[in-house]
Amino acid sequence: SNRTFTMIKPDAMKNGHAGAILDRFIKEGFRVVALKQTKLSEEKAGEFYAIHRERPFYGELVSFMSSGVIVAAILEKANAVADFRTLIGATDPAKAAEGTIRKQFANSVGENAVHGSDSDENAAIEGAFFFSGLEQY
Numbered sequence: 063s064n065r066t067f068t069m070i071k072p073d074a075m076k077n078g079h080a081g082a083i084l085d086r087f088i089k090e091g092f093r094v095v096a097l098k099q100t101k102l103s104e105e106k107a108g109e110f111y112a113i114h115r116e117r118p119f120y121g122e123l124v125s126f127m128s129s130g131v132i133v134a135a136i137l138e139k140a141n142a143v144a145d146f147r148t149l150i151g152a153t154d155p156a157k158a159a160e161g162t163i164r165k166q167f168a169n170s171v172g173e174n175a176v177h178g179s180d181s182d183e184n185a186a187i188e189g190a191f192f193f194s195g196l197e198q199y
């Protein structure tokens with residue numbers, strides 16, 4: 063597929079990086095299909111990250127992701143999922159390559175500025191979690 067789903071996480075929102083991060087998405091050739099600012103309840107964050115519920119960091123992850131507003135977006139580009147994960151860099155910003163968004167804007171493995179879907183299937187599921195078909199252009 064040519065779409066992926068992303069969130070600008072609460073750390074990047076609080077640090078004032080949303081504009082710069084969105085600008086980077088667009089400059090790297092991603093078209094914005096859908097976009098909104100919202101805040102996840104703990105319940106909604108838990109549901110979004112349910113795949114990680116057995117992991118030791120699940121509680122921390124859910125509490126962090128519901129700690130402030132986020133920006134959610136669907137993005138379109140050829141090879142979107144893989145190219146977007148290359149653009150954001152490794153989960154741990156200390157291991158992220160130079161020039162990646164996490165290298166530039168993330169603070170820690172937990173508070174790592176952005177989310178990117180890990181497969182076409184999850185991109186579709188995650189996009190539909192936030193946006194109806196009528197909100198996608």
Ligand code: GTP
Binds near residue numbers: 114173176178179
């Ligand atoms: P996402 O794009 O956010 O899904 O990141 P990812 O695919 O690079 O990482 P993964 O799906 O494995 O983990 C999901 C999220 O859980 C990460 O982005 C982090 O926010 C958080 N996370 C992963 N590992 C740790 C950890 O060791 N400690 C904490 N506190 N959070 C973690």
Ligand code: MG
Binds near residue numbers: 178179180
């Ligand atoms: Mg992931």
